[in-house]
Amino acid sequence: MSFELPDLPYAYDALAPYMSAETLEFHHDKHHQAYVTKGNELLAGSGLEGKSLEEIVKESYGKNAPLFNNAGQHYNHIHFWKWMKKDGGGTSLPGALASKTDSDLGGYDKFRADFIAAGVGQFGSGWAWLAVKDGKLEIMKTPNGENPLVHGATPILGCDVWEHSYYIDYRNARPKYLEAFIDNMINWDYVLEMYEAAS
Numbered sequence: 001m002s003f004e005l006p007d008l009p010y011a012y013d014a015l016a017p018y019m020s021a022e023t024l025e026f027h028h029d030k031h032h033q034a035y036v037t038k039g040n041e042l043l044a045g046s047g048l049e050g051k052s053l054e055e056i057v058k059e060s061y062g063k064n065a066p067l068f069n070n071a072g073q074h075y076n077h078i079h080f081w082k083w084m085k086k087d088g089g090g091t092s093l094p095g096a097l098a099s100k101t102d103s104d105l106g107g108y109d110k111f112r113a114d115f116i117a118a119g120v121g122q123f124g125s126g127w128a129w130l131a132v133k134d135g136k137l138e139i140m141k142t143p144n145g146e147n148p149l150v151h152g153a154t155p156i157l158g159c160d161v162w163e164h165s166y167y168i169d170y171r172n173a174r175p176k177y178l179e180a181f182i183d184n185m186i187n188w189d190y191v192l193e194m195y196e197a198a199s
């Protein structure tokens with residue numbers, strides 16, 4: 001399958017003031033588009049053309065770094081747009097996720113602190129994740145375009161901590177961006193949908 005840029009599931013200004021229209025215009029229209037364009041160039045002749053995006057990500061990992069980087073980022077961003085919504089975030093987790101957060105992660109407050117720490121602690125570009133591994137929720141971090149799929153886990157929430165995701169709105173204040181992501185932007189309904197699909 002060839003890669004295609006999905007539309008944002010909301011208006012460019014829907015997440016302001018936490019994520020500006022200017023950030024989303026650059027991030028979606030330029031950065032994500034570049035992963036799609038470059039990914040399609042690299043997919044041609046790779047032997048993985050007929051595979052699903054998830055398969056391309058897993059099968060190119062460690063074998064075809066240029067394709068993996070672009071396919072991984074395409075996968076990550078498709079979900080990243082859907083992991084955010086207007087008036088999202090906060091403690092309003094759907095019941096199944098709330099109880100799982102309590103049992104596996106030590107409760108919401110610890111989840112929030114540990115997720116932010118993962119994002120802040122990712123040196124350079126990368127992602128902070130909430131993933132399902134062996135039936136349990138786990139907080140992870142990965143560099144560059146990597147994601148939990150290549151570490152035997154299924155991502156259900158991810159936050160892009162590349163500077164292009166926050167520098168316009170927060171400059172170098174990555175912790176403030178991660179706090180705003182958790183408190184004001186997470187689309188918990190989509191996290192639940194991915195959790196249910198992973199379970």
Ligand code: MN3
Pocket residue numbers: 027031077160162164165
């Ligand atoms: Mn990005």
